Every structure is written in C-alpha cells, then in structure tokens.
Amino acid sequence: MRNNSIILNCNSKQINPMRTYQILVVFVLVLSISISANAQTKKNGKTSPCADNKQKEALQQHIDSLVASKVSENQPGVAIGVLWDDKVWMKKAYGLMNIDQNSSIDENTVFNIASVSKQFTAFAILKLEEEGKLNLDDNIRDYLPKLPAYENVITIRNLIQHTSGIASTDVLRLFAGVSFEKQWSQQNEIDLIMSYPQLNFTPNSQHVYSNAGYSILTQIVEIVSEMKFSEFLKKKVFDPLAMSSSFVYDDPKIDLSTCSTGYKKGKDQFIPFGNGKDYTYGAGNIHTSLNDMLRWGQNIFSSSIGQDNYINKISNTYNTLNNGDTLTYTYGFYVKNYKGIKMVEHSGGDLGFRSQFMIFPEEKLLLVLLFNTESINTRRLAYQITDLIFAGKIIEEAPKQRVEITVEKEKLQLLEGDYQMPDGMQFGFDLKQDTLWLVLPGEDRYPLYAESPNHFFLKAFKAQCTFIKGSDGSVNELIWHQGGKDYKADKTVKRKSLTKEELACYVGKYYHNSLKVEYPIALQDDILTITPPSTFKTYLDFDSVKLSHLKGDKFSTDNFGLLEFTRNDANQINGFVLLDVGRVQNIRFSKN
Structure with a gap:
C-alpha cells in the first residue's frame, strides 16, 4: 500500500464539497530557531546554506538537535541527506534499522521508499521516449490491447500525470477487503485493474492520484524495452549511477533480511509492520539507501545518464486539464511554492515506512529523508529542516488578524x-x-x-x-x-426526518461484482449503518459507517462522503453509489 494515510481523508475533518463532508482541522507546528540571514551566501547565483565551515557546523547542529528530539537511539528512525550544488552537504542517520538486532541505521541502510519510486517509473518512460520507442501521447491500448475497452482514449501522459481516470488499486483493495499484508504480485495488481473497467472521470478532466496508472506504465516499459522493469532500471539507472544498494522488490525470492524493518507504534513498544509480501512495482516498491538516493539526486541536476535538462522537465508545469487548469504534477513530482521558494517534491508511505524527497531547483539543493517508522510526521520534519536551511530567505505569510464584533x-x-x-x-x-x-x-x-x-x-x-x-x-x-x-x-427547506418504515426500505445486502465484496446495511436505533470489510478497521480504525439523510435517496456518511441509493423502474431500491472517496469515484453496489 502506498500513501495509505491519504487515501480517503477518513480521519481528517474537512469540508470539501468535491470530496467529503468533514472539517479539516489543521494544527501547524512552527519551529522558531533564529539563524542569521548572513549565514546564507551566493555561489554561482544560488543560495548557499552556509558561508563557511563554522556556520555549516552550526546549522548542522540545529538540524541534528531537531531530528534528535523526534528520534531516540533505541527506536526506529531516519536517514537524512542534503545535496547542494551537486555536492553532499550533509548526511546523517538516527535510530535503529532493526530493534531486535539492535542494529543502527547508516547511510547504506536500505529502506522501502514507496511512492517516491514513481519518479523512477516516469524516468523509464521518458528514457524510452528519448530513444524514439514511444510517444507520451500514444493510446495505452496500442501497447496493452487486453486492457479494458475504456470508453475514452487514455494516453501514456495521462498515466504519468494521474489524469487517466483509472481507479487507484490501493483504494480498490481496501474496499474489496484485501489485506495489505496478503501476498500480492504484479499479476494480482494487473488482474484487479482488468476487473474494474469503470473510469472515475473522462481522461484529462481531473487530476486524481492513481497507483494503478503507474503499475500500467511498467507494463508498457517491459513490452517496449523487452526487459523486466527491474532489469531496465538496473541497466539504465542503478548500475550507471553506482546505486549498488538499489533494487525493485518484485520477487519473493529477494532477501530482505539485511534491509531495515518497518515499524508502527504500539501502546508500549514499536511493532514490526510490513511483512514483505507485496511484490508490485511501478507505483512503489523500490528499495534503496540514502547514499544511492544522493547519487540519484546528483543525476537529477547533471543529467549524466541521459534526459538533457531533466531538472527543467520535472520542475516546470506546462500541461493542462481539459478546462485549461495547469497541472502541478509533472513526471513523478509535484511542483509547489514553499514559502516563496520553488519546490519539486514527492512523499512515500507504505506499511512501516515513510519517505520524503524534495528538490529546490533554483537553489540547486535537494533534501532526502528515509524512515522505517510511521510514528513521525515526515512532511512536517522535512519542512522544519527546510526552514532551518533557508532561514532568512523564506517568506512566512503573516496570519490575518481577525477582529470579532458582536452582531445583534x-x-x-x-x-x-x-x-x-x-x-x-x-x-x-x-x-x-x-x-x-x-x-x-x-x-x-x-x-x-x-x-x-x-x-x-x-x-x-x-x-x-x-x-x-x-x-x-x-x-x-x-x-x-x-x-x-x-x-x-x-x-x-429544513430536512425532513425519515420514518422508521422509510428507512427500512434501504436495509439489505449490497454487492460489488468487480470487487467481489458485500456491504450490508442495517437499521440500528433508527440509524442506517454500513458494515464495511475488516480492512477499514485494520488500517483506518473504523468498522461501521453511519448514514445521515440529506434529501430524496441521498445521504451523507461519516467516512465515505456522499452516498446515493438507486432505484429500478418499479421505484424499488436496487443499489447505491459512493460518489467520491478520493482516489475512486462512483463505486456502484447492487442490492441482492
């Protein structure tokens, strides 16, 4: 599972009229450590984190103190690296790669980087385009004719930029009740994609993150290159860059015993989490070390293995949706503005692992964080380190002062x-x-x-x-x-409460043919309640979903957004649709 924390927004409280009914309560932790703006100098027109070794040591000590406050020596931890102007400016490791063995994390410790892997998948496609073997605007069914006959043409570019409309397989597995700790191969992943032909939306009308799209991209790489995806990356990327610790985890025969163990926080101790039974690739599952990611980072700036001006390609937004909106997702990266500084980044999350990869192209600076724990807010820590590095340059937006008045x-x-x-x-x-x-x-x-x-x-x-x-x-x-x-x-008009008899017509068992799963709806204390599969309890900590009537056959839910029941020609309830759960839209169930 990649980035499972953002699949549904089930645990956030957010009013988002296009997604869910809940309110997002954002708590912002602001780290205030004063570092003089004079500690930053210019080199070749770029901002240097430090002017001399003394200032460099002082800044590194600030970063070290910050990270040490989050990670204990006897707990799972993180490896952190910083590149500046093609040089390794800092790299340091904290915590244990394996608690039982009391083995420490170092710069060569191997982590599962989860969705940070997507940049390698996109790079493989760009490499094949550079070799003249494909075009980004080709129809994906030209390469994979056995894919579902989608009602609209989907291009390779659509897959790369999450505009294909293909439902994300991580959410499909969640709704199908398929455990993320179950053995799951690339063929299982493709079979799931093949079994779910319904698109979320017309291609290029929306940007909605989809792991399925990146799984399909690897199939195109394998067909065009006539190599396994893992072999392609080894030959074209890992070996040329001396990324000796890096590999695609696509086979149960691969030994992970020397890699870091992923952990989640239990009540009194850390619990190993993620048992290495997921062999899918494209959307995630590249395992690598800090040293290797720094070598990859140097290539991003230098384009030493092809793709001239690669940094410009990933950091400039020029593709648009059908309505003219600019896409901020390029080739495995999001392009953002962080406090006045251009940032290109992607995060990753899998069972027991988190990763953060951030590039500041105009400063020629890159930050990598690799974690073997879910207990640390990885993005927040990465941003706090960024604030330290760019102190004096970042633009903090002053909060608007709001003055309350009394209204009659x-x-x-x-x-x-x-x-x-x-x-x-x-x-x-x-x-x-x-x-x-x-x-x-x-x-x-x-x-x-x-x-x-x-x-x-x-x-x-x-x-x-x-x-x-x-x-x-x-x-x-x-x-x-x-x-x-x-x-x-x-x-x-004020909502009319439904009678018990009116609510009872919605009770029943509902089945999804593609996902092969049943969702019973019962009436308990005059409240309609869905019982979803156990995967929701395991990974999102809820085992029932309450429905609140809006109007007609439309209901709001406390976890699944809007739900609308459907009727047949005889005006009888024959199913329901979950309109939008984030990475999947219009999930249709039929009443048994």
Whole structure:
C-alpha cells in the first residue's frame, strides 16, 4: 500500500464539497530557531546554506538537535541527506534499522521508499521516449490491447500525470477487503485493474492520484524495452549511477533480511509492520539507501545518464486539464511554492515506512529523508529542516488578524437554516445563546465568530463564510471560503426526518461484482449503518459507517462522503453509489 494515510481523508475533518463532508482541522507546528540571514551566501547565483565551515557546523547542529528530539537511539528512525550544488552537504542517520538486532541505521541502510519510486517509473518512460520507442501521447491500448475497452482514449501522459481516470488499486483493495499484508504480485495488481473497467472521470478532466496508472506504465516499459522493469532500471539507472544498494522488490525470492524493518507504534513498544509480501512495482516498491538516493539526486541536476535538462522537465508545469487548469504534477513530482521558494517534491508511505524527497531547483539543493517508522510526521520534519536551511530567505505569510464584533441576535436569526452546495453537500447554522454554530452532518458543531454582520470565521480551522442578503432583506445563499477556493451554497427547506418504515426500505445486502465484496446495511436505533470489510478497521480504525439523510435517496456518511441509493423502474431500491472517496469515484453496489 502506498500513501495509505491519504487515501480517503477518513480521519481528517474537512469540508470539501468535491470530496467529503468533514472539517479539516489543521494544527501547524512552527519551529522558531533564529539563524542569521548572513549565514546564507551566493555561489554561482544560488543560495548557499552556509558561508563557511563554522556556520555549516552550526546549522548542522540545529538540524541534528531537531531530528534528535523526534528520534531516540533505541527506536526506529531516519536517514537524512542534503545535496547542494551537486555536492553532499550533509548526511546523517538516527535510530535503529532493526530493534531486535539492535542494529543502527547508516547511510547504506536500505529502506522501502514507496511512492517516491514513481519518479523512477516516469524516468523509464521518458528514457524510452528519448530513444524514439514511444510517444507520451500514444493510446495505452496500442501497447496493452487486453486492457479494458475504456470508453475514452487514455494516453501514456495521462498515466504519468494521474489524469487517466483509472481507479487507484490501493483504494480498490481496501474496499474489496484485501489485506495489505496478503501476498500480492504484479499479476494480482494487473488482474484487479482488468476487473474494474469503470473510469472515475473522462481522461484529462481531473487530476486524481492513481497507483494503478503507474503499475500500467511498467507494463508498457517491459513490452517496449523487452526487459523486466527491474532489469531496465538496473541497466539504465542503478548500475550507471553506482546505486549498488538499489533494487525493485518484485520477487519473493529477494532477501530482505539485511534491509531495515518497518515499524508502527504500539501502546508500549514499536511493532514490526510490513511483512514483505507485496511484490508490485511501478507505483512503489523500490528499495534503496540514502547514499544511492544522493547519487540519484546528483543525476537529477547533471543529467549524466541521459534526459538533457531533466531538472527543467520535472520542475516546470506546462500541461493542462481539459478546462485549461495547469497541472502541478509533472513526471513523478509535484511542483509547489514553499514559502516563496520553488519546490519539486514527492512523499512515500507504505506499511512501516515513510519517505520524503524534495528538490529546490533554483537553489540547486535537494533534501532526502528515509524512515522505517510511521510514528513521525515526515512532511512536517522535512519542512522544519527546510526552514532551518533557508532561514532568512523564506517568506512566512503573516496570519490575518481577525477582529470579532458582536452582531445583534435578530440579524443572526436571519442566517439560521440548512444550506446545500451544488454537489448535494448540506450543512446548517444554528443560533444558541447568541452564538451562531456551524452544524455538520453527524451533528459535529463549531462556533462561528463575526467580522461583520454577514462575514464569519472559525477558530477551529481555516475557513470563513459570507452570507448573501437579498433585496428583500432575507438570506438565502452563502459563499464558503476554504483552501483558497470559494463555494456557493443555497438555503434549503429544513430536512425532513425519515420514518422508521422509510428507512427500512434501504436495509439489505449490497454487492460489488468487480470487487467481489458485500456491504450490508442495517437499521440500528433508527440509524442506517454500513458494515464495511475488516480492512477499514485494520488500517483506518473504523468498522461501521453511519448514514445521515440529506434529501430524496441521498445521504451523507461519516467516512465515505456522499452516498446515493438507486432505484429500478418499479421505484424499488436496487443499489447505491459512493460518489467520491478520493482516489475512486462512483463505486456502484447492487442490492441482492
């Protein structure tokens, strides 16, 4: 499983009208360590982390103290490396690669880098394009005619940039109830893709992360190159760059005993997690060391094994969706702006392992972090190290100062009621003891604070709403502001509670033919509840999903977003659709 922590957003609380009903509560840890801007100098027009060895040692000590505060010597840990201007500026290891053997992590310790592997898959495709053996805009069925006859043409470029619409196999396995600790081969992965022909969306109309797309890419590499994917990377990448510790874990015969063990945090101790039974590749499963990743990083800047100006290709966004929106995902990387600095990055997550790979192309600086534990917030630590390295250069956005005012009760009463967004999402506002409360499906409540009689903000998370007053003085719509986007919602008639008899018509057993799994829905204490497979309890810590009625046959859920029941010609319930769970959309179940 790759990046399982972001599959469903099931454990976050987030209003996202295009995804789920929950509220995202973001807690930001700000590390404030003062390092003089004079500690940064220019070399060849690039920002150097340090001016001299003394400043270099001081900065490295700050980084060392930061990491040591997160990782104990007798626990699983991390290997960290920094490249600057093609030179290794820092590399250090913390913690144990194997607790039982009391063996320490070092620069040659091998980790599973999970989805950071995608950059190698994309590089393999670009290498074949460079050799004139394929075109990124080729139809993937030209190479793999046995793939499902998708209703739209899907190109190689669509697979690389997660715009294909093909459902992600990690989420499909989760919904099918297939354990991530079960033996799972590349053939199992392809069989699952073949069994699920339904696309999430028209290709290139959305960007939705899909591990399946990268599994398919490796099949194209193997057909075009007439080599196994692992052999191709060894011949074209690993051997030329002297990445002697690196390999694709595609065969159960490969010995992992000398590699680091992955761990998760138990109540009183760390527990080995991830038993090496996943042999899929393309989306993940490259095993490598810090030293090897630094060698790969040097190649990214120098293009020593082909792909001239590779750094420019991965760090410049020029592809667009059908609606004209620019894609920020290039070739196995996201392109972002981090506090005023251009950043190209990708993270990885698998059972017991995490990884972070960050490039700052305009500074010619690269940061690698490889973890054999799930207990550390890897992205946060990577960003804290980045803040230390670029202290004095980064631009911290000052939080907007919001001033509360008091609004008369009569004016607040005009705002009460239920509101609905275009995709069917509903939430309400309730006045209690002179305070206006946001009420979400499932009855989560958050107080709102007024900046003006019609504009309110929340303190629990970053979001605001503006109520729109009509010419007659009534309020029938609002604009929800969150994550830099605005969403319109209209006031609706108050929800009608369904009777027990009305709810009972939804009870039954629902089956998904492709996933070969049953989802029973029962009525418990007048609440409809889905019982999903045990994989949800194992990996996301919930074993039931409650449904809250919105209108008609549409319900909100506390974990699966919007659910809509379907009816046959006789107006009888014959199934339901989970509209959007992140990496998979429109999952259709039939009533038995």
